[in-house]
Amino acid sequence: MYDILKWINEEKSARSHLKGLANKMAEELDQIRETTSPLLTIGSTSSSLTTAGTSLAHNTAWKHGRSVKLKHMEIQQLQTSLQKEIDAKQRIQEELKECQAENILKAEENLRLKEEIDKLQKQLTCEQTKQLTKSPITQSVSDDLSTFINNTSIDRFLRNVTAGLSDSPALLNDTNNDLSATFDDGSSGGDDSSRTMSGSLNKNQTIRPLVPLRNELHDFMIANFHVTAMCDDCQNALIGIVRQGFVCQRCKLICHPDCMEKISTPCRPSIKDRSRTILLDQHIVRIPKAGGIKKGWSKYQLLNLQTKLLFYELSSDKDQKITWPQPAFIIDLTDDEFIVSSVTSSDAYHANKKDVSSIFKISILKLSSPKQFQHTLVLTNNESEKNQYVNMLSDLSSKVKTLKQTGATRGANFIAKELFDTSKCSSLKETTAAVILDQDRLIACGEDGLYLLDISKDTSTKLSDKRVHQLSLISNNELLVTLAGKQRTIRLQSLKSLLEHPLSPLDSKIIETKNATTFTVHSTSLVLCVAIKNRILVYQLFSTPKPYHYSFIREFNIIQNVTYLEISTININQTEQQILWYGYPSTFIAQRLDQQCPSVSLLRDEDPTLQFFRDRPIEALRVVPVTNSSSINELLLVFRELGIYVSCSTGMRTRHRELMWTALPISTAFSDPYLLIYTEKSVDIYDVPSATWLQSLPLSRTRSLTFDGCICLSHDAELLNHHSKLLYLIQKTNSNPLLNVPERASSKSLATRGGRFRVGGGVVGTIKSTTSSSIAPISGPKDFTHISHLGKGEGLQIISGLKQVSPTSTLSSINHSSSGSTLNTNNRRSLISGPQNFVHLTHIGPSDISTFASDLSTTNTTTNKAVISAPMNFRHQVHIGHNDEIDQLNSNNNNNNNNNTRKGVTYEQQTNSVLLKQQQQQVTSSGNSTLSSQSLSFKDEDDSDQPLE
Numbered sequence: 001m002y003d004i005l006k007w008i009n010e011e012k013s014a015r016s017h018l019k020g021l022a023n024k025m026a027e028e029l030d031q032i033r034e035t036t037s038p039l040l041t042i043g044s045t046s047s048s049l050t051t052a053g054t055s056l057a058h059n060t061a062w063k064h065g066r067s068v069k070l071k072h073m074e075i076q077q078l079q080t081s082l083q084k085e086i087d088a089k090q091r092i093q094e095e096l097k098e099c100q101a102e103n104i105l106k107a108e109e110n111l112r113l114k115e116e117i118d119k120l121q122k123q124l125t126c127e128q129t130k131q132l133t134k135s136p137i138t139q140s141v142s143d144d145l146s147t148f149i150n151n152t153s154i155d156r157f158l159r160n161v162t163a164g165l166s167d168s169p170a171l172l173n174d175t176n177n178d179l180s181a182t183f184d185d186g187s188s189g190g191d192d193s194s195r196t197m198s199g200s201l202n203k204n205q206t207i208r209p210l211v212p213l214r215n216e217l218h219d220f221m222i223a224n225f226h227v228t229a230m231c232d233d234c235q236n237a238l239i240g241i242v243r244q245g246f247v248c249q250r251c252k253l254i255c256h257p258d259c260m261e262k263i264s265t266p267c268r269p270s271i272k273d274r275s276r277t278i279l280l281d282q283h284i285v286r287i288p289k290a291g292g293i294k295k296g297w298s299k300y301q302l303l304n305l306q307t308k309l310l311f312y313e314l315s316s317d318k319d320q321k322i323t324w325p326q327p328a329f330i331i332d333l334t335d336d337e338f339i340v341s342s343v344t345s346s347d348a349y350h351a352n353k354k355d356v357s358s359i360f361k362i363s364i365l366k367l368s369s370p371k372q373f374q375h376t377l378v379l380t381n382n383e384s385e386k387n388q389y390v391n392m393l394s395d396l397s398s399k400v401k402t403l404k405q406t407g408a409t410r411g412a413n414f415i416a417k418e419l420f421d422t423s424k425c426s427s428l429k430e431t432t433a434a435v436i437l438d439q440d441r442l443i444a445c446g447e448d449g450l451y452l453l454d455i456s457k458d459t460s461t462k463l464s465d466k467r468v469h470q471l472s473l474i475s476n477n478e479l480l481v482t483l484a485g486k487q488r489t490i491r492l493q494s495l496k497s498l499l500e501h502p503l504s505p506l507d508s509k510i511i512e513t514k515n516a517t518t519f520t521v522h523s524t525s526l527v528l529c530v531a532i533k534n535r536i537l538v539y540q541l542f543s544t545p546k547p548y549h550y551s552f553i554r555e556f557n558i559i560q561n562v563t564y565l566e567i568s569t570i571n572i573n574q575t576e577q578q579i580l581w582y583g584y585p586s587t588f589i590a591q592r593l594d595q596q597c598p599s600v601s602l603l604r605d606e607d608p609t610l611q612f613f614r615d616r617p618i619e620a621l622r623v624v625p626v627t628n629s630s631s632i633n634e635l636l637l638v639f640r641e642l643g644i645y646v647s648c649s650t651g652m653r654t655r656h657r658e659l660m661w662t663a664l665p666i667s668t669a670f671s672d673p674y675l676l677i678y679t680e681k682s683v684d685i686y687d688v689p690s691a692t693w694l695q696s697l698p699l700s701r702t703r704s705l706t707f708d709g710c711i712c713l714s715h716d717a718e719l720l721n722h723h724s725k726l727l728y729l730i731q732k733t734n735s736n737p738l739l740n741v742p743e744r745a746s747s748k749s750l751a752t753r754g755g756r757f758r759v760g761g762g763v764v765g766t767i768k769s770t771t772s773s774s775i776a777p778i779s780g781p782k783d784f785t786h787i788s789h790l791g792k793g794e795g796l797q798i799i800s801g802l803k804q805v806s807p808t809s810t811l812s813s814i815n816h817s818s819s820g821s822t823l824n825t826n827n828r829r830s831l832i833s834g835p836q837n838f839v840h841l842t843h844i845g846p847s848d849i850s851t852f853a854s855d856l857s858t859t860n861t862t863t864n865k866a867v868i869s870a871p872m873n874f875r876h877q878v879h880i881g882h883n884d885e886i887d888q889l890n891s892n893n894n895n896n897n898n899n900n901t902r903k904g905v906t907y908e909q910q911t912n913s914v915l916l917k918q919q920q921q922q923v924t925s926s927g928n929s930t931l932s933s934q935s936l937s938f939k940d941e942d943d944s945d946q947p948l949e
């Protein structure tokens with residue numbers, strides 16, 4: 001700049017000098033003209049007098065011509081001098097450029113040299129550690145194969161798991177180092193970030209690529225795995241959709257990116273086939289198929305990843321579309337209610353008797369309110385293997401618990417509570433978004449409008465008729481911004497008036513936003529950004545006066561359709577800056593809103609292994625700031641197939657570790673510092689700063705409705721009886737929740753609270769079966785359709801009516817209801833179908849079960865009932881059709897052989913009677929005094945069920 005100013009000044013002075021010169025010359029010329037003109041006149045007079053007049057005229061013309069000529073010359077002279085000056089300046093500029101380029105080159109060379117030094121130092125330390133750790137153990141791995149397969153499979157598994165566990169603090173330390181390293185980078189890159197973000201992308205900026213991971217012994221390449229794989233170093237599973245790990249090009253050794261640099265086993269191309277067969281044979285267990293043990297068992301491979309157990313189905317009829325190893329389900333050992341135990345024959349009714357000793361059971365918490373567990377039966381090869389698994393897993397879970405208690409490991413500790421049962425408002429089944437209004441109320445988009453849900457009262461009120469796709473509540477909960485209607489336009493609405501006059505048209509529509517795909521609005525600055533295909537419109541909203549008005553600020557045109565949009569306030573160099581993040585396939589862009597400046601791509605790494613981003617479109621889901629202390633220097637880019645950490649300032653990758661999902665995300669949420677990934681099988685929670693997978697909630701087919709994921713909609717088949725549920729995800733330790741979710745302990749308490757019975761509210765345990773289909777206890781949702789709700793009075797009627805019901809007709813009514821045909825009496829129907837009548841009476845421990853089970857055939861009815869009523873032990877094993885049941889009963893009577901199948905059926909029959917009894921008890925509790933005689937009459941009927949033909 002200074003140089004340019006200088007040149008300009010020089011030029012100015014030169015010009016003024018030239019002007020002065022020109023003036024001088026003009027004056028001189030005039031003088032010359034004056035002196036020469038008399039001579040000319042003399043000459044002309046001497047030549048001819050007659051031509052004097054004309055020559056005079058000629059003279060003046062000549063004079064004029066000469067002056068013009070002179071002027072021309074003058075101008076030409078000036079022009080040439082100017083040209084010379086310009087040329088000189090250009091030369092100087094070129095020289096300057098050359099100097100600059102040279103400087104840049106030198107700086108780059110310096111950097112390269114520095115990197116090389118770093119690399120060499122790293123190699124040196126690597127070599128040193130290798131020499132230290134070289135021991136006979138690592139050498140002997142390849143030696144004795146047979147003993148390895150036969151004996152150590154489980155031992156090894158155990159070691160792996162424990163190793164994985166003990167590794168985790170170390171891992172955290174590692175990441176801390178990483179973080180501090182990025183911090184250091186950040187402090188130097190802080191200036192860069194402001195430069196980048198302010199748009200003047202300086203070419204001199206140091207863009208430092210990540211030093212690639214290297215291992216001197218092997219030739220590792222990043223790879224996509226299509227089948228289950230395990231790290232040969234830490235023995236943990238490789239998870240993810242793409243780029244799950246590294247494979248040695250020579251010996252086919254597999255490892256995690258985290259483990260690659262520390263691998264010290266030599267490269268032996270001859271052992272590659274061996275390692276693959278080991279993996280195929282390892283950790284094979286069986287889990288009951290959908291429909292229960294009676295349907296058989298499916299083979300699974302059980303792998304672990306630190307504190308998670310991953311079950312991969314090994315059946316051949318796998319979904320062909322899935323091209324990566326996707327766990328069928330995940331069990332998180334950090335679950336506080338995790339229990340692993342052996343089973344008795346009563347736990348696994350339909351199992352082969354000889355198998356029972358090889359089966360163990362894992363229970364984890366699925367829902368914390370109402371409390372609901374997920375039980376998984378696992379069949380191993382033999383009893384000793386089972387014992388090993390049980391011991392190993394219980395050891396591990398107790399270790400995890402103590403670690404958690406001492407605070408040594410960080411856990412996410414999210415729990416799920418039922419917020420609202422959408423069966424009460426069917427249009428909420430497919431709700432797409434929700435916002436929290438206050439501790440008791442929230443607003444949710446239904447299929448046909450907007451609803452106000454009061455969770456303390458369990459009520460819903462329709463607020464608007466318009467189909468709402470997305471909503472946002474800003475300006476102290478005053479202004480409701482929605483993307484609504486068939487035309488998908490943005491509407492601004494006063495929430496207060498909407499609550500006062502529901503269904504009133506108070507829309508203030510932004511007409512230009514027709515066909516909007518998505519929007520984002522900043523809660524404090526009230527800046528609204530709307531994406532319409534490949535355009536982004538920016539508006540300023542005003543909180544007053546009503547109806548809300550807005551003003552258009554600007555428009556951005558993007559090369560592709562925008563799928564993600566978010567305004568974020570981030571702190572760069574102690575100044576808050578509003579940045580719009582948006583995404584289209586394979587790309588995330590940052591755009592500053594407060595200044596006119598060009599947009600910046602957030603992933604600018606030229607890493608050739610990231611080529612796949614350019615090869616095919618990968619959905620861009622969200623940008624997550626990695627917050628540590630005050631300022632943000634790092635971002636996590638969440639793509640549909642993986643998460644990548646980049647520097648906020650340079651767009652270069654900052655970590656080798658990429659976040660891997662267990663399956664493709666259905667939706668994502670961010671609750672600082674946790675990233676929540678909702679997949680078909682689970683809700684996985686990641687800690688963003690440390691890039692670790694902390695927790696996995698066993699909620700399938702669930703998706704987030706809010707930005708932070710605290711409200712979500714679950715279609716989990718085990719949670720519901722054919723309808724979705726709104727769930728509330730919250731940290732267990734959170735003492736200040738946004739919502740006051742009423743504890744739904746049991747159906748009984750709800751019955752008293754709401755004055756009515758409740759569907760699906762009871763404490764139930766479910767057997768986790770193969771995939772999505774579930775086996776609900778007693779009230780099998782498939783053939784146990786809910787027909788009607790019972791009020792207090794109705795229940796009474798039914799019970800009195802039951803006296804006259806003959807055992808035969810009771811049974812037939814069961815069969816009828818299961819086959820869906822009509823029934824004669826409403827009373828019987830409701831009795832059978834009502835899962836809401838089932839009350840949890842008592843929990844029974846494992847030791848109790850065996851005694852009860854052995855007593856079962858001989859004991860009197862009262863004892864049986866106690867056994868049956870315990871929901872912990874009672875599990876519906878199989879659904880029985882019309883004919884099955886009669887057959888079962890027949891065989892029950894004819895055959896004295898005490899087999900499991902029969903017992904299961906007996907249970908079912910008895911359950912019905914228990915249902916009756918419990919219903920009766922509820923009635924009693926509500927003030928009926930004629931219980932005892934009716935109870936007796938029930939018993940009679942129960943007993944007469946048995947000899948039925």
Ligand SMILES: [Zn+2]
Pocket residue numbers: 231232233234235236255256258259
């Ligand atoms: Zn590993």
Ligand SMILES: [Zn+2]
Pocket residue numbers: 217218219248249250251252253266267268
């Ligand atoms: Zn190798």
